[in-house]
Amino acid sequence: MKDIKLHYTDSIHYELEQTARLMRILTQQLFERLELKLSPDEYSTLDTVSINAGVCQRDLAKLLLKDRANTGRILNSLEEKGLITRFIDTKNNRLVKKMGITEKGLKELDKINKKIKSYLEGVTQKTMSPDEVTKVQETLKKFRMDLEKIVDMKI
Amino acid sequence: MKDIKLHYTDSIHYELEQTARLMRILTQQLFERLELKLSPDEYSTLDTVSINAGVCQRDLAKLLLKDRANTGRILNSLEEKGLITRFIDTKNNRLVKKMGITEKGLKELDKINKKIKSYLEGVTQKTMSPDEVTKVQETLKKFRMDLEKIVDMKI
């Protein structure tokens, strides 16, 4: 007769959704308060580009879990701001648009990282020990990897 | 010289965001496949109403972390489908719209819960032990509670 967790609001899915939602709002407010020139989405895209040098747009979209259309639009904005460069290349004999972060982009990324890092770390440290953070992060990553296998991505 | 976690993509915030995003896509696809009459958002709203009987719209919005406008619109939809009823009441001497779930709503909620429960549990169990699930859930809840104190909700 163990009837716990009958409600969606008691599930880990709800907890994930709501925590992520709050985190997004907090980040949004932080970016506004610091008057950063990038939106949180542009920032995370720029960061992803800086790590995955030379990916094509579709592969980037897969990393960001966004569709190709929006990925392209964010890249347009980053390109207009001179933070990335795009160039035509081939991948499996196909023409693709690849991209790389510029010097200006690297500087901007570094600047934002410096500005937000300590604040965001303070937020997590308020609740969790460094060990707990690492543990949750690892568990979520494992979970995310499995989800990626299950979910049909249509990108 | 410990320079780990310099990137956003190595942060717990990124992990939360991406995992939640994947989870949302998976749930969306599941609801479509099962041809449920409600959207995931309507479902979670209905579930929240069923637990918090007699809340006013603004308080519900705070629970859902949505703004009042959208909360009202989702409630319109649920009311049109006959799953909730709304009635005028007072709270601190103020006129408010309260709501409750109907018999039909309870049945629908129960039906959906039955249909999705085992599937969603299977998804988590694929990666995590029940203990791990509980642990992560508790940690996230603690974290979420602290976030709610920090974030300025404007609802």
Add this chain to the structure above:
DNA sequence: ATACTATTGTTGTAAATGCAACATATTTTT
């Protein structure tokens, strides 16, 4: 008492998002 402020819900609107359709090019099938 009058004016100001705060609470609640709705409406309007601009931005973000996702999805389908399209254009182009390449691979695979027949």
Add this chain to the structure above:
DNA sequence: AAAAATATGTTGCATTTACAACAATAGTAT
């Protein structure tokens, strides 16, 4: 070789979302 299928990026559109403005009411201040 021709046709069909696949991969990539863009455009258009319909839905969702957030935010601001408004209407109505009640509490607070001057």
